[in-house]
Amino acid sequence: MIQEIEITQLRTLTELIKTRFNYDFGNYAMSSFKRRIQRILELYKFSSFDALLEKINTCDKKYFQDFISEITVNVTEMFRDPSFWVELRENILPNLLMDNQTISIWHAGCSSGEEVYSMAITLKELDCLEKVRIVATDVDMAILQKAREGAYSIKNMELNAKNYERAKGAFSIDKYYKEQNGKAMMDKSLVKDVIYREHNLVSEVSFGKFDLILCRNVMIYFNQALQNQVLKVFHESLFKNSYLIVGSKESLIWCEIANKFTVVNNEEKVYKKTKE
Template sequence: MQQEIEIVDLRRLTEVIKNKYNYDFSNYAMSSFKRRVQRIIELYKFASVDALIRKLSEEPPFFREFLSEVTVNVTEMFRDPSFWREIRDHILPNILLNHSSVSIWHAGCSSGEEVFSMAILLKEMGILDKAKIVATDIDVDVLQKARSGTYPLKNMDINQKNYVRFQGNQSLDRYYREENGKAILDKSLVEGISFREHNLVSSAVFSKFDLILCRNVMIYFNQNLQNTVLKMFHESLFKYGYLIVGSKESLIWCEIANKFIVVNNEEKIYKKIKD
């Protein structure tokens, strides 16, 4: 498609999706949402945004594909190794000082690399059985991928490098076997983990946690939506629970910033101090 997508096109698109499928993309960050839509138009060779809108109006099964493509599912195991060390060496021990178990929510877990990273970390600490983990995503297909713990073997190179820098006490290949160019992670790692469909945008509180990880997810939202989601996270945390966002995200501009303190600014670890 040669023609540039205009904001009015995106508005019409989000309107149709909202009316027909009850998913609201109107508060996604414009620059990346526009690029994702452009990408879908190129991928499926649509002649225009209108052609995409028509397809979405007429063929409900296509919406699932749209959802998978419009959301960003690029992730790594142990991305930002220093962050994972901080979790292992300070945050989890701190929680376990006062609790016999720890509840963790991976919000926007995508294909599950961070969920597996957490499971490996907990296992190496000998506390995997003390953790209650919920992992959610908007996209049921990507959740299926996460559950299967099956990744392209070529991705394991960077995952392995990250793991080494994290200073895990094994070798990462202890946790997976190779099959047909895929790495299949040890299922026992995620046996107790509940993978569920959940849309952060609809903002329903469903449980309370000691630790919420939502790294590099809200960067795709505008500030209004970030504020709404952060309020929901605040409600979903026990007092003195931790919220962790991506290394270049910040809570300082959000409306409820005063209900958190910064525990580690480099790794963007915040602690809820007020209800």
């Protein structure tokens, strides 16, 4: 059993990572970051925390990418929080499409892409998939590759199907995938125009303007200082009167520039940028 990790040890690790690989984990929420590191120690069978430090000090970029994949939380599901997807289908998207010929959507921290498929399916059923430009980003290149492949575990499809049904999907989710080698292969035509790209919310700036940004259950892994910084990036990346959605138990109220947003739906955490 490995000794409990101390906060000072975590600081040493984040400093080392910053120096060697220019990734900054210094502002990650402590409790979950510590748990992810503890998990890596067990998964890779490190004998001690110092052994991990030594490895990070000498490893190559490829190994570090694997490390990143283990640090970032990639548990997700299609149509997570079905009531949110109903709100999106019945209010947010129709509102946006009433005022605009085309709209653009950013999935920030898209993970393995389930949320992107949920969006594409919703848009398709509203018969407006062609009017929407979607950009999906994540810090983890390996998970972006998974998102591009759109092959999910069959075992998860039961939950996904249930969520889809509760989200008032028009058909049955079977319509959108084929079973192949024990995997649910999603219908790629849904995402043929989606741009998947690497983007680090922690260190990178805005790269375009959007009508809708989804960043659900991503900022919970950041501390308040980093949340403030990321919200500024989102603010810059939104047109006036466009929407930002966060996870159902997240809140912007403690962020510095919260006053530039108004709450549209508190239950589903839908915010609107109302001030430049």
